[in-house]
Amino acid sequence: MTNSDNSLRSSRSNVTMATLPKTAVPAGIADPVESARAELKAALAAIEVKGNFPRRIDKASKRAVGKARAFADRNPAAATAASVALAAVVGGAVWVIARALSR
CATH class of the missing domain: 1.10.287 (Helix Hairpins)
Structure with a gap:
């Protein structure tokens, strides 16, 4: 999922990405691959927020x-x-x- 897809719902969870902050990982993701992708996306967003001086x-x-x-x-x-x-x-x-x- 890209940043432009924030309003799309995840296929495995009923949590919309638009309701969570950019640096948060949605709860309830059962698939380990999807969970790792969400964690990586949140980590990269946090780095971007902290590093963009x-x-x-x-x-x-x-x-x-x-x-x-x-x-x-x-x-x-x-x-x-x-x-x-x-x-x-x-x-x-x-x-x-x-x-x-x-x-």
Whole structure:
């Protein structure tokens, strides 16, 4: 079964693949070959989820942006102060690195 066949029912079990997470193995598979295929598919999906760093970074940055926007909506003065402080820290770090490299 491929990823595009998630909505198809397994011939040996009455569990649909669409109701389970991508990394789960359905219970009740009696055939050892089908069980091994389901375990391999789940293991490969788990490796893909854990190993796909660009996707994980994208999701984490979207969460951070959402939290920052919610914080700015609740407390605009603190958000402005945090932005100025962050800019000062980044500017200071760039200055220190540039000075160290120029010596």
